[in-house]
Amino acid sequence: MTKTALITGITGQDGYYLSRLLLSKGYRVVGLIPPERRSSMAKLDELVEKVEFRAVDLTDAQILREVVAELQPDEIYNLAAPSFVPHSWNDPLGTLDLITGTATRLLAAVRQVGLSDRTRFYQASSSEMFGTVAESPQDENTPFRPKNPYAAAKLHAHWTMVHHRERYNLFACSGILYNHESPRRPPSFVTRKITLTAASIKLGYSNILEMGNLDAKRDWGYAGDYVEVMWRMLQADRPEDYVIGTGQLHSVRELVAMAFNCVDLDWQNYVEIDPKFLRSDEHFQLVANPTKARDNLQWQFQTDLSAIIEQMVSKDLQRIQLGQIEPIKTRG
Numbered sequence: 001m002t003k004t005a006l007i008t009g010i011t012g013q014d015g016y017y018l019s020r021l022l023l024s025k026g027y028r029v030v031g032l033i034p035p036e037r038r039s040s041m042a043k044l045d046e047l048v049e050k051v052e053f054r055a056v057d058l059t060d061a062q063i064l065r066e067v068v069a070e071l072q073p074d075e076i077y078n079l080a081a082p083s084f085v086p087h088s089w090n091d092p093l094g095t096l097d098l099i100t101g102t103a104t105r106l107l108a109a110v111r112q113v114g115l116s117d118r119t120r121f122y123q124a125s126s127s128e129m130f131g132t133v134a135e136s137p138q139d140e141n142t143p144f145r146p147k148n149p150y151a152a153a154k155l156h157a158h159w160t161m162v163h164h165r166e167r168y169n170l171f172a173c174s175g176i177l178y179n180h181e182s183p184r185r186p187p188s189f190v191t192r193k194i195t196l197t198a199a200s201i202k203l204g205y206s207n208i209l210e211m212g213n214l215d216a217k218r219d220w221g222y223a224g225d226y227v228e229v230m231w232r233m234l235q236a237d238r239p240e241d242y243v244i245g246t247g248q249l250h251s252v253r254e255l256v257a258m259a260f261n262c263v264d265l266d267w268q269n270y271v272e273i274d275p276k277f278l279r280s281d282e283h284f285q286l287v288a289n290p291t292k293a294r295d296n297l298q299w300q301f302q303t304d305l306s307a308i309i310e311q312m313v314s315k316d317l318q319r320i321q322l323g324q325i326e327p328i329k330t331r332g
């Protein structure tokens, strides 16, 4: 029997990799897209023809119920969120409604439509929920101390999911994911900003990379590895929550060095610090202890940071040369 997976946030980075994985496993994949963002379907590139879409307003509980009733999904992956964290300060309520509201409405829909015994639910949680970290590395027992509206909304969605699991016996899991990257990361994120600028400099369009804090550290993994564990969580015997990361901390400085190394340039000749990219609420020691995922789900990351950066730089060089994207054109 063909399984059906319903995905919110399908046009984002993780939506692409997850769709690709599920299609390769023979799933029917259906993505929910807000009607005003229909054109974003194109972001799925070669998968566009293979994935089905429903134009659905995620704030409309009635329509969500109808879609869930029609599709009777075996699995729901709730990935929808405005992913760039600093923007959540500009619209805290909108952030809450999209993140927490969507999770709450979808979970309610599963229950109200009578699919509590059938549909398995994945909630995309975030390491941002640990905020001002209480201990390092973090695991599933580390206290949450969110310190921005995005993280608070993610935490509310996480608890709503837990309540549905405990009160209504739903098979629902939360993946608490650390930063995960790929050539599909938007350039607002530091990895892609660096790889796109390094490629632009190599091709002669730019000669400067303006950065924030080079000493900031993160636990960076590969999006393609992380969607695999989302799927594994929903195939497990019991629904549980998992911290997902590499367990390795790297600095932004190392990222920059790796990217420039890929284009045979010395980063120190190009990087300047611009205070506008410094953050007042920087995280320290946000690093995963993914032991539980290793032990219960036999999952470990496959792609290390230098391989991710190499893939991103080479893709950016290729895209610029083929005229598929605009290079960064900054000349100091």
Ligand code: GDP
Binding pocket: 085, 179, 188, 189, 190, 191, 193, 210, 211, 212, 213, 214, 216, 217, 218, 252, 277, 278, 279, 282, 283
């Ligand atoms: P985040 O973990 O979701 O905030 O992911 P980002 O990729 O936006 O940022 C990762 C880290 O890189 C943060 O600690 C930033 O302070 C640091 N960083 C340093 N310079 C920059 C920059 O120019 N742009 C961005 N986005 N981040 C930077």
